[in-house]
Amino acid sequence: MSIYPRKDCKGITIDFYYRGVRCRETVKLPSTKANLRYAENLHATIQHEIATNTFEFRKHFPHSKTRAANIFGNALAGNMTVEDALLIWFDSNQIRWKTSTKKSNSQAIHSHLIPAFRDIRLVDLNVGMIKEWMSHFTCSNKRINNILIPLRGMLKDSFMDGMIQQNPMDRIQNLPVQTREPKPFNPDEKTRILHSLPDQAANFFNFAFHTGLRTGELIALRWSDIDWEKLVVRVSKSFTSGEETTTKTRKSVRDVLLFEPALDALHAQKSFTFEKTQRIFHNPRTNKPWTDDGQIRKRYWIPALKKAGVDYREPYQTRHTYASSMLSAGEHPVWISNQMGHSNTSMMFQRYARWIPEMFPHAGEKIREVWSQNGHG
Secondary structure, three states, X not given: OOEEEOOOOOXXXXXXXXXXXXXXXEEXXXXXXXXXXXXXXXXXHHHHHHHOOOOOHHHHOOOOOOHHHHHHOOHHHOOOEHHHHHHHHHHHHHHHOOHHHHHHHHHHHHHHHHHHHOOOEHHHOXXXXXXXXXXXXXXXXXXXXXXXXXXXXXXXXXXXXXXXXXOHHHHOOOOOOOOOOOOOOOHHHHHHHHHOOOHHHHHHHHHHHXXXXXXXXXXXOEHHHXXXXXXXXXXXXXXXXXXXXXXXXXXXXXXXXXXXXHHHHHHHHHHHHOOOOOEOOEXXXXXXXXXXXXXXXHHXXXXXXXXXXXXXXXXXXXXXXXXXXXXXXXXXXXXHHHHHOOOOOHHHHHHOHHHHHHHOOOOOHHHHHHHHHOOOO
């Protein structure tokens, strides 16, 4: 409802959104038919002005003391603080985010950005202030880049809305992040690890080693995702921060071919969960679906590696093991990339470059022959 009489009978409320913020302002008139009609016309005028970028808050509500009025009443002249801008940006965008993204951005805003820039006016925030603040961080470059995400988003929107004349983040690049080198397990290590795990956990990791699925994708798998005729698993969901969500990217939705070891893991798991529940893999201790990857790592993965006498690597290395095994066997990198749900095939060549030469032991011989014939050898 765009307008409605106040419950205390002290006026008529006009309800509208401006720059992603819900504004509820009061016109101090009795709620007669004529006044309600006036309020409707005022609401229509405001909507038109917002659409044509000519809306001026104080022109319509000169004496308002609401938070929206304090923020927008003279925003272009510089009344809005960085704190207000960050909170508005968060409220306006959170409906589109996954729970994990919402949690990460909220933590960055409340634990880092607001304490650093709380009372600074949005129009006064500059490159020097941001770089000075960044220089005191002792955490990893990746963590700093993540903390910058809400600040980047807010300043980009503020610039696009005309609230600031320059975006200081345009001159601040993300810090370089060194991608962790894949450290896949060799066949002997893989066997020892699986033999060190109890039944359901062994099935879980056997399936992981031979499908390359991410941990969240494994947790979210249902028996209905298995196509027993085509021998593929349909990956379309993930489980992160206690919530089932879509996969990491659109390209992560994929059909993954099931090889014999993965099928063996499924058949072994049938006695535990098939026809009893939708989810394939359960926590052996509770016999209920996993709720987060931390349980798997702490309760089963770490003890298994210790028992097997294998140097510790995180569970994600099962995915790297799958990729390196496929490459070493001679499967095409583009096909492998599609099986793994990479956003682009360049990731396969960048991350697994040292395994690719094994696929082409005779690489270079054809061009050598051509150039030799042309007298360039």
